[in-house]
Amino acid sequence: MAKKEIESEDKVYGEKSILPLKYVDMMEDIFHAVLALALLGIGIGAFFFSIKRLIETAPFFPNGMIQGVNDILFIVIILEILRTVISRFTDGVYQLDKFLIIGVIAAVRHILTVGASLTLQTGKSDVAFERAIYEMGLNALIVVALVFAIFLSKSAHRRK
Numbered sequence: 001m002a003k004k005e006i007e008s009e010d011k012v013y014g015e016k017s018i019l020p021l022k023y024v025d026m027m028e029d030i031f032h033a034v035l036a037l038a039l040l041g042i043g044i045g046a047f048f049f050s051i052k053r054l055i056e057t058a059p060f061f062p063n064g065m066i067q068g069v070n071d072i073l074f075i076v077i078i079l080e081i082l083r084t085v086i087s088r089f090t091d092g093v094y095q096l097d098k099f100l101i102i103g104v105i106a107a108v109r110h111i112l113t114v115g116a117s118l119t120l121q122t123g124k125s126d127v128a129f130e131r132a133i134y135e136m137g138l139n140a141l142i143v144v145a146l147v148f149a150i151f152l153s154k155s156a157h158r159r160k
Helices: 001-014 021-056 060-091 095-121 126-159
Strands: none
Touching: 001 060, 060 095, 095 126
């Protein structure tokens, strides 16, 4: 490699390294590919486990349906993380918007789970009921904050 090429590579990456940076990038890409395959496998496994649990849950209404929605949202979270890892290959960076969307899905999933447990369980103590209401309220605030952050991020991208 010519000296000018090494100097230009150092300028692009900002520093010198013991290993050539193209090999570090290649190893990082391979590691991300392995992680993406692992996430895909986890997502497929979670899908089949969810179907099995949905069939076995009794009574189907409402317990099975609520568990099914919870499982589907969990799989959506896994797939969104997979999409984020894959987009790392195309853009070269992790995108903030994708992580914010994952946070919104996770918070909504928790709201639905707590709300369903409040609806189905009878004889809950006042303390447990208040805690569940506080949990739902806090998660609702988290959703609002994350949606606002998505709005700010999108508007910042439009200005560029």
